[in-house]
Amino acid sequence: xxxxxxxxxxxxxxxxxxxxxxxxxxxxxxxxxxxxxxxxxxxxxxxxxxxxxxxxxxxxxxxxxxxxxxxxxxxxxxxxxxxxxxxxxxxxxxxxxxxxxxxxxxxxxxxxxxxxxxxxxxxxxxxxxxxxxxxxxxxxxxxxxxxxxxxxxxxxxxxxxxxxxxxxxxxxxxxxxxxxxxxxxxxxxxxxxxxxxxxxxxxxxxxxxxxxxxxxxxxxxxxxxxxxxxxxxxxxxxxxxxxxxxxxxxxxxxxxxxxxxxxxxxxxxxx
Amino acid sequence: xxxxxxxxxxxxxxxxxxxxxxxxxxxxxxxxxxxxxxxxxxxxxxxxxxxxxxxxxxxxxxxxxxxxxxxxxxxxxxxxxxxxxxxxxxxxxxxxxxxxxxxxxxxxxxxxxxxxxxxxxxxxxxxxxxxxxxxxxxxxxxxxxxxxxxxxxxxxxxxxxxxxxxxxxxxxxxxxxxxxxxxxxxxxxxxxxxxxxxxxxxxxxxxxxxxxxxxxxxxxxxxxxxxxxxxxxxxxxxxxxxxxxxxxxxxxxxxxxxxxxxxxxxxxxxx
Numbered sequence: 001x002x003x004x005x006x007x008x009x010x011x012x013x014x015x016x017x018x019x020x021x022x023x024x025x026x027x028x029x030x031x032x033x034x035x036x037x038x039x040x041x042x043x044x045x046x047x048x049x050x051x052x053x054x055x056x057x058x059x060x061x062x063x064x065x066x067x068x069x070x071x072x073x074x075x076x077x078x079x080x081x082x083x084x085x086x087x088x089x090x091x092x093x094x095x096x097x098x099x100x101x102x103x104x105x106x107x108x109x110x111x112x113x114x115x116x117x118x119x120x121x122x123x124x125x126x127x128x129x130x131x132x133x134x135x136x137x138x139x140x141x142x143x144x145x146x147x148x149x150x151x152x153x154x155x156x157x158x159x160x161x162x163x164x165x166x167x168x169x170x171x172x173x174x175x176x177x178x179x180x181x182x183x184x185x186x187x188x189x190x191x192x193x194x195x196x197x198x199x200x201x202x203x204x205x206x207x208x209x210x211x212x213x214x215x216x217x218x219x220x221x222x223x224x225x226x227x228x229x230x231x232x233x234x235x236x237x238x239x240x241x242x243x244x245x246x247x248x249x250x251x252x253x254x255x256x257x258x259x260x261x262x263x264x265x266x267x268x269x270x271x
Numbered sequence: 272x273x274x275x276x277x278x279x280x281x282x283x284x285x286x287x288x289x290x291x292x293x294x295x296x297x298x299x300x301x302x303x304x305x306x307x308x309x310x311x312x313x314x315x316x317x318x319x320x321x322x323x324x325x326x327x328x329x330x331x332x333x334x335x336x337x338x339x340x341x342x343x344x345x346x347x348x349x350x351x352x353x354x355x356x357x358x359x360x361x362x363x364x365x366x367x368x369x370x371x372x373x374x375x376x377x378x379x380x381x382x383x384x385x386x387x388x389x390x391x392x393x394x395x396x397x398x399x400x401x402x403x404x405x406x407x408x409x410x411x412x413x414x415x416x417x418x419x420x421x422x423x424x425x426x427x428x429x430x431x432x433x434x435x436x437x438x439x440x441x442x443x444x445x446x447x448x449x450x451x452x453x454x455x456x457x458x459x460x461x462x463x464x465x466x467x468x469x470x471x472x473x474x475x476x477x478x479x480x481x482x483x484x485x486x487x488x489x490x491x492x493x494x495x496x497x498x499x500x501x502x503x504x505x506x507x508x509x510x511x512x513x514x515x516x517x518x519x520x521x522x523x524x525x526x527x528x529x530x531x532x533x534x535x536x537x538x539x540x541x542x
Contacts, residue, residue: 023340025297026296026297026300026337026340030340030342034359035362036362037362037365038365038366038371041367062297065297068294069298070395081362081363083363083401084394086360086364087305088301088304089305089342089352089357089359090356090359090416090417091360091415091417091418093356107405121354123355124341128355144361144365145357145416146357146360148358
């Protein structure tokens with residue numbers, strides 16, 4: 001995403017702009033961190049440079065900086081991240097008061113319905129998982145805290161988009177450039193807008209195999225004391241085990257109840 | 272920790288040194304991220320400056336940079352982190368081969384023994400949680416991924432320290448400055464060294480209420496293909512429900528088996 005062109009972050013904001021050299025260096029440092037992944041857990045200098053779009057000299061400078069600060073380790077040839085990276089907000093965000101409150105409720109829900117239960121927040125055009133309680137059944141998708149999925153084709157994403165002012169939701173749908181991930185994925189902007197309106201009206205959302213064949217999920221909003229939607233809660237299951245119809249009949253009430261319980265706990269805690 | 276003086280990070284390493292202005296700016300940016308916590312989730316400019324030891328002007332520059340990059344949001348007065356921060360930790364977690372492999376095995380183990388199960392790695396004198404499968408019983412300690420605990424008084428910490436060359440393990444024990452967290456905590460360096468030797472010999476470790484009254488935990492190492500210990504796996508429970516003796520009798524074998532299974536999966540994956 002081109003930051004300066006984003007409709008969500010006006011370029012007229014005061015302070016540093018993307019052209020600022022300090023912002024650029026910092027952004028590049030964070031890009032180097034993000035260049036490590038399951039596909040590239042250990043990288044040479046050249047690999048880091050290629051993946052983060054930096055010169056070898058630039059990548060070397062940042063890697064050695066990260067190494068000096070203890071965020072990267074190296075055997076001389078390969079670089080990898082250290083667990084100190086988790087100090088950068090991950091530990092904090094994954095322990096936000098809401099998640100402590102929500103966890104026992106979500107465990108109760110997952111136990112009652114026998115399916116995995118997750119919570120997510122919106123970031124741009126994606127949802128980001130902040131908590132997950134899985135059942136012992138092995139799912140085709142393993143999603144840990146911090147994982148991202150597109151908002152337009154997920155039940156939590158639609159619940160979170162539906163909570164935005166309509167023009168903002170539309171802008172994000174457009175920016176996401178929806179594509180068909182399965183033969184069921186709704187990608188037409190008008191159809192998606194109608195789905196959001198429907199979700200807003202009924203207060204929950206069911207998505208049937210639009211993200212992945214066989215995966216059905218249902219989500220409801222979690223509100224803070226002021227009524228603002230702060231996160232979404234979902235249940236997801238396999239269509240060959242639990243059809244969308246059965247899921248709605250048997251699991252919607254427990255899901256709505258759990259979302260309400262968490263919202264009430266949040267209000268009591270003063271959030 | 273003074274980086275240049277750390278015995279773990281020789282100051283003779285090539286590359287940038289802490290006095291380098293680039294390193295310093297980057298370090299300060301990361302410090303600003305770290306200044307947000309459960310105690311200070313929303314901060315004013317002055318609070319961020321005070322907590323990160325920066326001038327107001329310096330803190331403002333970094334906060335606006337982070338805001339421009341989407342890692343911080345502001346209502347004009349207060350600043351808070353956004354879920355985009357989770358990308359940085361996720362890059363690290365998803366780069367751990369163990370992360371995806373271990374989860375189903377850990378869920379099986381937690382289900383079998385009815386207690387919570389976690390995996391952690393060593394960072395300096397701490398262990399850092401990288402995966403956790405909790406049971407429905409509510410624990411007094413809620414530890415999310417990214418949480419830290421001292422290595423010297425935890426079962427996973429002792430397993431990980433025991434895997435280091437002895438003089439390195441001793442150096443870390445000394446650097447940790449062990450203190451008595453309960454009346455059971457072993458703090459004497461010689462006694463701790465013996466505990467590590469014992470752990471190394473028997474291949475697992477039980478810690479009985481040394482971190483917190485009532486908390487018992489048992490850990491075993493996870494090895495990569497070359498036999499190097501890459502993480503520790505544990506089960507933890509409440510002493511008033513499961514005594515240390517019962518835990519050892521009933522849960523040691525499932526724990527060792529799960530650790531072996533994960534190690535074997537790692538080897539098969541080529542790690």
